[in-house]
Amino acid sequence: MSTIRTAYRSAILHSIGDPDKVGMENSYEYFADGAMIIENGIVQGVGNADEILANESSDITVKVYENKLITSGFIDTHVHYPQTGMIASYGEQLLDWLNNYTFPAEGKFDDPEHATKVAEIFLEELMSNGTTTALVFGTVHKASVDSFFTQAELRNLRIICGKVMMDRNAPDFLTDTIESCYEDSKELIERWHHKGRLHYAVTPRFAPTSTPEQLDVAARLLNEYPDLYMHTHLSENLKEIEWVKELFPERTNYLDVYDHHGLLSERSVFAHGIHLCDSECQRLADTGSAVAFCPTSNLFLGSGLLDLPRLEKFGVNVGMGTDVGAGTCFSLLSTMNEAYKVMQLQGQALSPFKSLYLATLGGANALRLEDKIGNLAVGKEADFVVLDLAATPLLKFRMDNSTSLEETLFALMLMGDDRVVCETYVYGENRYSSL
Structure with missing residues (x-):
């Protein structure tokens, strides 16, 4: 098999644990300017772009996404x-x-x-x-x-x-x-x-x-x-x-x-x-x-x-x-929206980080596939999605007024649907694109 190694540069967010078990601050990784290295369908590295790309050869293909967010499929x-x-x-x-x-x-x-x-x-x-x-x-x-x-x-x-x-x-x-x-x-x-x-x-x-x-x-x-x-x-x-x-x-x-x-x-x-x-x-x-x-x-x-x-x-x-x-x-984004309301009707809270967990790593745990999918950790299969934070004029306006990652993620889940999905990668291959 020929080696195909590609870097994807964007804001990157993925779940690494259940917020109710590991604490909110330990439940995710976020890189405002991140990079993810994919080789033959497998995640080889993820982190801050400057650090990740510094270890790569100068001829690596780098795909850059502006005003986008990469997260796990x-x-x-x-x-x-x-x-x-x-x-x-x-x-x-x-x-x-x-x-x-x-x-x-x-x-x-x-x-x-x-x-x-x-x-x-x-x-x-x-x-x-x-x-x-x-x-x-x-x-x-x-x-x-x-x-x-x-x-x-x-x-x-x-x-x-x-x-x-x-x-x-x-x-x-x-x-x-x-x-x-x-x-x-x-x-x-x-x-x-x-x-x-x-x-x-x-x-x-x-x-x-x-x-x-x-x-x-x-x-x-x-x-x-x-x-x-x-x-x-x-x-x-x-x-x-x-x-x-x-x-x-x-x-x-x-x-x-x-x-x-x-x-x-x-x-x-x-x-x-x-x-x-x-x-x-x-x-x-x-x-x-x-x-x-x-x-x-x-x-x-x-x-x-x-x-x-x-x-x-x-x-x-x-x-x-x-x-x-x-x-x-x-849309699992729309499903997260409804989940938040179900919790609200019972006087319960559902944080955006918990919602992200349920729709990604929590689902992988439920299916006993957490060793293969569910986040962007090194060694996982490269199933990921590129989300457009300015997919609609209202969403862009809302994001321009966001003051924290939690607020950005919550607004994305409450306002997002298939329109925010600009690319979907399956085992490192681009299988859907609206770009």
Whole structure:
């Protein structure tokens, strides 16, 4: 392999720890005039530009960004690619929304051509919003996951996805069987898991749409391939929780359904987790399972407000998710905006440095990928985004009046969206540019 060594010079900010654990001042690194050295897709150095570039040969390529901010690529810990075309579907809460909008939309994904078209749009949207890693729902159709992984591989994104498992309480055109879900999942795992930067997630949609026997099949796959992910939904909506109680009366609570069937582990990610009791929080922490905080969709569907400090008090790992299509955009900056408001409505604070952590290094920790992604530390994969601090006239005016890094970052998160993303790099390659 030929050596390709490039320096990127700009203001640089990245998360190096959870502010609630290491303190605000120790949770990030910031270089007002910084430089980052990338060689063959890996970060080789980051720091003050004068110091970093002084050690480089004079013929190194230096790309300079004026009035920009480089940070780590965003990590979306829960999102549905088949729901791309139904964002902003009006006026329902979770269960009606699934029946009236989601299931009809997902029924189209038995067509590989349709699946490929949507996958292309979805992945381009991720990159144009600065997202370089995502944990993604497919549909029940094996073809939908094949199409999706094929497109993700072309872009070299670090992507986790899986075929939905759903053998009851759904339309006939979206249900599988015990046998087919096992065989289809196994074939997809053999084809895609650890191929390049791809990973597979065993994906029961949620407890109400899987029989106990299918949940046992999910556990069987996890036992046969110990480094798989497990991705599902948990305690998003009060009516959903009541339904789970009716379907599984022998179980103590919603989480206990998954726990009983052996689906909790360090690679298990549960979307939402809004309405949890203390014992559920403790069990998530004990097993190393993670929760995806999806504020945009929780507000859109009226599901409730996640008590983030309560989860973290128990030691539960938390990442941030857009949850498209109940989430209304692909932007993790906009998602941070909504997360701040969710905390405000509960009388709680969410600092911009904590938000940055949740959308980058916190997401990497939740996905057990912190050794590879999540910040710009030396040795990490070079997934990063270049943000334009003057993307709109109002944003520029606001930044001109900012007096601190914290104020600048907060304004960027509250006012920023896909318009501020001017370039996205994936493993050191420029995969999106608005310049």
